[in-house]
Amino acid sequence: MAVLAAGALLWGLSAGPASADNIRDGQWAIKKYDVANKVWPISQGDGVVVAVIDSGVEADHQDLAGQVLPGMDFSGEQGDGTVDKLGHGTGMASLIAGHGHGDQAGIIGLAPKAKILPVRIAISPSGDINGGQDRLPEALRFAVDHGAKVINMSFGGGADSAVRAAIKYAIDKDVVLVGGAGNLGNHNTPVNYPAAVPGVVAVAAVDQQGNIWEKSNRGPEITLAAPGVGIYSAGNKSESDYRAADGTSDATAYVSAIAALIRSKYPDLSAGQVINRMIKSAVAPPDGSKVPNNSYGYGIASPSKALAPNPAVDGGSKDNPLLGRVESQGGPDGGDGGASQSAAPGDGSGKGSGQQQAAPLKKEDGGGVSMAVYAVIGVVALLVIVGVVLVVRRSGGRGSGGPGAPGGSAGSGGPGGPVGYVPPGGQQQYQPYPQGPQGQQPPQYYQPEPPPPASENPYR
Known part of the structure; x- marks a missing residue:
C-alpha cells in the first residue's frame, strides 16, 4: 500500500525572482482572518509540534529557518526529513508555521511559533515507487511518538487496516489528525x-x-472548509523560492494551524475538544446553505x-466527535475504503472505528435474486479483472489515465489511476494532490483586492 506516487504534480513553482513583499501582500487568507488583531494577540502556536507527513520540508528556507525540528525519512532514503525534492511539504509547513523574513516579507504561517516535525514519505512526480514499500503507518506512529499534537496529511490514497490502526493509535494518544478532501x-x-x-x-x-x-x-x-484558492507558500528550489497553488492541500494546512x-x-483540552471548538465556531457558508453539508462540512x-x-x-466530552462518522465509501465492512481491507483497527471486528454496519439485504433490494445470477456476475467480473491485469502487464505497468487525476501508481502509470489502486503484486499508492495549472507562479506585481466590510467577510 503506500508509498506516495504523485502522478502528474502540477504544482505552481516560482521560476522568477518574485518579490517577497508581493508574496506577503498576496496572502489573502492572513488578511481576511485579520490575524494581527484577532488571532496572534491570543495565540501564535507556541509550544505545539505539528507533524507534516509529506515530501519533506526544506528547513533552510528563509521563511522556515529555526522552525523545523529533526524528523525522519521514510522514503527509502536516509535523512531526518529536511530534504524536499518536490516542494509540496515545504509549502504546507510554511502555511502552518512560516515566520517570514525582513520587514513584513515572505510567507507568514497562521501559527508562526509552532514547530514543524517533518516526516518524509516516498513521493515521485512520475508515479514511480520510491522506497518500494508503504511506510505511512510507521510515519504516523513516529509523529505521535515524537511529540506531534497535530498531524497534517495533505495527500490522498487508500486506508487499509495498517493505516487505520496507525490512525487509531494517534487518536488514542490525543492527537488531532487533519486530511485533505481531494482535488x-x-x-x-x-x-x-x-x-x-x-x-x-x-x-x-x-x-x-x-x-x-x-x-x-x-x-x-x-x-471544515478553509482557504485553498490562489495560495502562496514557500518552495524548495532555493532558500527564497515561492509557489502558488489551488487545492485542498493548502486548506488542510490552514486547519492544522488553527488546531495548533x-x-x-x-x-x-483534549484533541476531541479541539476539534469540537473548530466545528462549533465555523462560519456559515456565504450562500446560506444549511450545515453540515457535503461541500462545507460545518x-x-x-x-x-x-x-x-x-x-x-x-466542559463537554473529551472524545473525538468524528469517530462515529459514516464512511460514504463503505469502509472496512461495506466497501474497500480505498484499499483492500478485512477489519477495522482495534478488535478486528470492524466495530472499533465507528463505521455504520451494513444492513441485511432484503428481497425488495435484490435479496431474492438466484445464486445462478450471482455466479454469472462473478464469472464476468473475474474475466474483466484478468483482462485489465493483462493490459497493465503488456504496457509495462504504465496505464494511460487522464492527466491531473489523483491516484496514480507505479502500476497505473501515475495520473488517472483509481484512488487506492493496488497494482498486481504491487503496493498501494498515495499521492499529494496536484495543484494549480502547470507553471503557475506568484505574480511580480500583485495587487491585493480591497478587504470587504467586516459584515461581508466570510472568514470572521
Whole structure:
C-alpha cells in the first residue's frame, strides 16, 4: 500500500525572482482572518509540534529557518526529513508555521511559533515507487511518538487496516489528525482517504469570497472548509523560492494551524475538544446553505472564533466527535475504503472505528435474486479483472489515465489511476494532490483586492 506516487504534480513553482513583499501582500487568507488583531494577540502556536507527513520540508528556507525540528525519512532514503525534492511539504509547513523574513516579507504561517516535525514519505512526480514499500503507518506512529499534537496529511490514497490502526493509535494518544478532501472536482467524487477515515478532520477548499472551490471533493465526511484558492507558500528550489497553488492541500494546512493555535492557548483540552471548538465556531457558508453539508462540512474554519472562550465545549466530552462518522465509501465492512481491507483497527471486528454496519439485504433490494445470477456476475467480473491485469502487464505497468487525476501508481502509470489502486503484486499508492495549472507562479506585481466590510467577510 503506500508509498506516495504523485502522478502528474502540477504544482505552481516560482521560476522568477518574485518579490517577497508581493508574496506577503498576496496572502489573502492572513488578511481576511485579520490575524494581527484577532488571532496572534491570543495565540501564535507556541509550544505545539505539528507533524507534516509529506515530501519533506526544506528547513533552510528563509521563511522556515529555526522552525523545523529533526524528523525522519521514510522514503527509502536516509535523512531526518529536511530534504524536499518536490516542494509540496515545504509549502504546507510554511502555511502552518512560516515566520517570514525582513520587514513584513515572505510567507507568514497562521501559527508562526509552532514547530514543524517533518516526516518524509516516498513521493515521485512520475508515479514511480520510491522506497518500494508503504511506510505511512510507521510515519504516523513516529509523529505521535515524537511529540506531534497535530498531524497534517495533505495527500490522498487508500486506508487499509495498517493505516487505520496507525490512525487509531494517534487518536488514542490525543492527537488531532487533519486530511485533505481531494482535488478531483465534481459532485460525484467522494472524499479521499485517509481524510475519510472516522476521526480525521476532512478539509475542503474555498476561495476569497468563501465559495467552495469547484475542484474540491465532496461528501458527508467533510468537516471544515478553509482557504485553498490562489495560495502562496514557500518552495524548495532555493532558500527564497515561492509557489502558488489551488487545492485542498493548502486548506488542510490552514486547519492544522488553527488546531495548533487552540492547543497552544488551551493545552488542557483534549484533541476531541479541539476539534469540537473548530466545528462549533465555523462560519456559515456565504450562500446560506444549511450545515453540515457535503461541500462545507460545518462551515469555514475561523481561528479567531475557535480561540474565543467556549465553556460549553471545553466542559463537554473529551472524545473525538468524528469517530462515529459514516464512511460514504463503505469502509472496512461495506466497501474497500480505498484499499483492500478485512477489519477495522482495534478488535478486528470492524466495530472499533465507528463505521455504520451494513444492513441485511432484503428481497425488495435484490435479496431474492438466484445464486445462478450471482455466479454469472462473478464469472464476468473475474474475466474483466484478468483482462485489465493483462493490459497493465503488456504496457509495462504504465496505464494511460487522464492527466491531473489523483491516484496514480507505479502500476497505473501515475495520473488517472483509481484512488487506492493496488497494482498486481504491487503496493498501494498515495499521492499529494496536484495543484494549480502547470507553471503557475506568484505574480511580480500583485495587487491585493480591497478587504470587504467586516459584515461581508466570510472568514470572521
